Amino acid sequence: MKWALGLLFVTAAALWLFTARPEPVPPGVTVLRYMAWGNPEQLAAEQELIDEFTRRHPAIRVKLTLVPGSAYYQKLQVMLASGTAPDVFRCDHYQFPAYAQRGYFLPLDEFVQRDPDFRYADYFDQVIEEGRHAGRFYGVNTLFGARVIYYNKDLFARAGLTDPYVLYRRGEWTVEQFLDAAQRLTVTGHNGIVEQFGVLVHPLEVWTFAWGFGGEILTPDGSRCVADQPGTVQALQFLRDLRHRWHVTPTPAENALSAYTFESGRIAMVFDWAGAAPRYRQHIRNFDWDIVSIPSGPAGRHPMLKGNQLLIYRQTRAPEAAWQFLKFYVSRDAEALLCGRLRRAMTTRRDLAAAEEYLRSDRPPRQNDVWIDQYAIGRPLPITARWSDWQAEWNRAFELLMLNRLSPEEMAREAATRINAILAEEPY
Structure with missing residues (x-):
């Protein structure tokens, strides 16, 4: 028992000595907590952007927490539910409508109205629209892209x-x-x-092929599954044939x-x-x-278009500093790094899209005009707050199709029936 108590004391002392303690914050400096996901390359990019932001805004210090993608939403959900979420965080658009519906985000409309440095017209329409929910603007778009x-x-x-x-x-x-x-x-x-x-x-390609064959999977408002229409069935047949008929x-x-x-x-x-x-x-x-x-x-x-939103937590104590960080993150200089030099995403800015620094590259991809075309011909996914409710059912049916256990007609009919039953239920 004495040995155990001694070991506990030594362990506690070691933790006290070696646990990193927060650096003292100078008077007049605001600390922003920012959370995102990413690999080591993304960490380097995030840190480079943060360093440049700090150079321009010495009165704001950004503390970055980078979480593995596999654990990100479990951690974020716990923090949002417990009122401990960071001031600024990234959110994949798959989750954005559901979180917006729960009131987790600070609306940005007033910031935009009084800030002459941020103009909706500087960004492609799809980019701005994806950051809206129920008539309010909540998120600037980052890591936006097309398939x-x-x-x-x-x-x-x-x-x-x-x-x-x-x-x-x-x-x-x-x-x-x-x-x-x-x-x-x-x-x-x-x-x-x-x-x-x-x-x-990838299973995601069912969307672009369905659209290309004249079909739909969901109605535009996401309220019903219509995958049993002819164009979608043709697309399902084509995708299954790629594997089982042509074996390509x-x-x-x-x-x-x-x-x-x-x-x-x-x-x-x-x-x-x-x-x-x-x-x-x-x-x-x-x-x-x-x-x-x-x-x-x-x-x-x-083509399919989808991004990720950068958002301010509704309970943040530093809304002005958080807005400055969001605004910088989608500035021309920041996107020239993230989307131009590093090629982490399509640029969301009209001015950068036409610039040589974005279009030209000394290594692949070099055909970067392709990215710009996607804005003219691309379609956003019809993601709503109910997206995650029915995805498992769709994925199950699609897997059976690709395993040759369901015909395209059977898969489309079964998926539509099951998904519409889910969408007819009251959300919880």
């Missing part, structure tokens, strides 16, 4: 295929051309094992332990967000790559 195709230029050249960017600029980058490329870029070895697949498809994308068993990745050169095309570019820059050394918009379908080309 595009990253592709291996060397593989296209070796296969004698026209570069998809060239086809895109000619107006010829269609689902037919996309499928032809995926088939010709899928290579099977003498042992019958696929050495290289044409494309890697790997099955889960084939891609166990990530055997096929874009970085390895064993996937010719992959759908991904704008924020994937830094990862590809870091890991790809053996081939040239770039980006192109998604292919057009019978009903046109409709």
